[in-house]
Amino acid sequence: MFTKVDGPVRLADRVAAMLADEIESGRLTTGDKLPTEVELVKQLGVSRTVIREAVSRLSSAGLVEARQGRGVFVLPPRTRPLDLDADTTDTKAKVLQIVEVRRAMEGEAAELAATRATPADHTRMRQALAAIDAAVAAGGDGADEDLAFHRSIAESTGNTVMVSTLRYLGEVSRGGIRVTRANEARRDDFYDAVREEHDSILTAIEQGNPKAARTAARRHLEHAATRLQKAGPEFWNTTQDLDVDLDTAE
Incomplete structure (x- = not known):
C-alpha cells in the first residue's frame, strides 16, 4: 500500500503527510482502519517512534481517532472555517x-x-x-x-x-x-x-x-x-x- 520513506529530516512529518494524503484523496475513507503500527513499520521502513509521532499528528489534526483495543480509524471530513491566508503573510x-x-x-x-x-x-x-x-x-x-x-x-x-x-x-x-x-x-x-x-x-x-x-x-x-x-x-x-x-x- 505504501512505499518506504527515507531521508534524515523529519520522518514523522513525511509519514504524517503521506497518511493524510491517503485520507484526503479518498483512498482511505471515514471509518477505515489504518494498518497496524507493525504493518506501517514494515511498509514504510521507519521506526515505531516515527509511526507513533505521525499518527499523533493526524489525531491532533482531527483526521483519525485511536480507539482503545481496536486500532486507529479515519474520522469524517472536517470543516475548515479559518482563512489563514487573509490579512498578512508576514x-x-x-x-x-x-x-x-x-x-x-x-x-x-x-x-x-x-x-x-x-x-x-x-x-x-x-x-x-x-x-x-x-x-x-x-x-x-x-x-x-x-x-x-x-x-x-x-x-x-x-x-x-x-x-x-x-x-x-x-x-x-x-x-x-x-x-x-x-x-x-x-x-x-x-x-x-x-x-x-x-x-x-x-x-x-x-x-x-x-x-x-x-x-x-x-x-x-x-x-x-x-x-x-x-x-x-x-x-x-x-x-x-x-x-x-x-x-x-x-
Missing part, C-alpha cells in the same frame, strides 16, 4: 497573531482544567512536561511535545468542543510554536522561563485554583509574545529555514 505578524488566539483559548482551558482535572490527568500533564525536556535533550525543538502538553490540559476539561477547537488550532499553530521554540532555544534564560511558566500552569491546575491557572496560562503566552518581540531581524530572517507552514492546517 511571518512575525502571523506568529504573534497565533499567540494572541492561543492566549484566549488556553487561558479558558486552564481555568476549566483546575476545576475538572483528575489525578490521572495531572499525571499525564506531568509526563507531557517531561517529554518536552526529553525531546530537547535529544536535540529536538520540543514543538510537538509542547503542543501535547497544552492539549492534555484541554482534554482534562471534558469539553469535547474545546478539545476539538484546540486540536485544530494546534495544527494551525504548529509552525508558530516551532518558530517560538526556535527563538527560545537561542537563550538559556528564555528556555528556563518557559519551563517555569509551564510548571506554574500545571501547579495551579493541580492545586485546583482556576484563577491562578488562567492567569498563569495567559501570562505564559504574553511572555512568549514578548520573547518574540525581542528577537531581532537576524532571527526572523532565519525562520524561512525552519520546517514551518503558517498558511495551512493539514
